[in-house]
Amino acid sequence: MELRQLHYFVKVAQKEHVTQAAEELHVAQSAVSRQIHQLEEELGVKLFLQKGRNLHLTPVGQLFMKRAEAILKELDRSVQEVQEFINPELGEIRIGFPHSLGVHLIPSVVAAFRKTHPNVKFRFKQGMYPSLIRDLVRAEVDLAFISPFPEASEHVTGEVILTERLSAILPPNHALANEEEIDLAQLKDDTFVLFSPGYSLRPIVWDACIEAGFTPRIGFEGEETDTIRGLVAAGMGVSLLPDMALRHTSELQPVCVKVNKPQVTRTIGLIRRKDEKLPLVAQTFHRFLLEYFNVQS
Known part of the structure; x- marks a missing residue:
């Protein structure tokens, strides 16, 4: 089993469509189909069922999906930890936010942070309330600005940083x-x-x-x-x-x-995954944000 097969499998499961998965992975559709077929042959099970134009996970596919996501998440975290151990100032912060914060707030706080951390990179992802929660839970972002602040959640925690x-x-x-x-x-x-x-x-x-x-x-x-x-x-x-x-x-x-x-x-909150330690560079940005908005954690 190859790591590439897991990447392709997870992406197809998320998109429920081989073509869309291939476009996001920047590879040929045939390459994705071939890797999925080889993975199913190696496991000896059917991972997807065709329903109309979409692919849906079989029950065993859903089980395998949980494990595959956990493996890839842990691998990404391991690579990031090694890079940050070598030099935390060269790390990347993945942050989500709603469209309404993209004009002023996000550019302002990132510009202020980069005055003292000029080499830190940012990966931004905009979305609506449900997608921001989903992206955070799936570990596609490390931190997310969100409005309104979720008062109770099984999966995320955070602080209200601003009432506007x-x-x-x-x-x-x-x-x-x-x-x-x-x-x-x-x-x-x-x-x-x-x-x-x-x-x-x-x-x-x-x-x-x-x-x-x-x-x-x-x-x-x-x-x-x-x-x-x-x-x-x-x-x-x-x-x-x-x-x-x-x-x-x-x-x-x-x-x-x-x-x-x-x-x-409206309340604007800063949230992160519950019971999970932030990457070092994201921890630094989180502390900076709490100080920036004068919030007690």
Whole structure:
């Protein structure tokens, strides 16, 4: 059994598709199929079943998947530990974060860290709340910024590093655009521009509207803060965005108004796998972040 076979097997199991696995592995589809076939012959079992255009693990394939992932994870950790033992300053930090933090927060903290650790490399992975948790549990990232902070989890632990206020954003010609602050209920008759389902900011805004006594009427949905801001500035509706997402300016700019009642906030957490020691270089970055945000671990 070759290590390459395990890599190919795990990737096909994750993608449930040979072609997609081959594209991500940057190898020919035939090479992946051949290695999977050889692995099945060596084990004497069928690891996958064809269902439509996708491949699904057999029961014995699911059992083998757990072991294969553990082996590859341990191998990656061993290689990383050796590299960090030689020189921790040459290590790599794998970090996940939601799209809304990619404009300002992530670049700011990484730039600050690299002032004293210029040779440390970073591998970034953006995603929505469920995928960030999944990537962390699967050890595809070492640390993840996440919002909202998961209060209870079987697999991850961490700290709230920031609580951020959300403000209303309005088209420049909106009747309330000149107000310094408003109650959210004053927007009950407006059309809202919200994040698509699956993005953590959507339920925060939705729940705030319900608390204010109305159900928001959704006119448009988007997946980026720039998209939400641009649609509002173009007069397509109103929305709420974190203050951090409003620091960036563009030619098409909405009006930002403070929401007095209810106050709408989101928590931003820094999470890691529970009961598992971080790699040395990630430990250094974790300590730096807690100091950066003045958080007690």
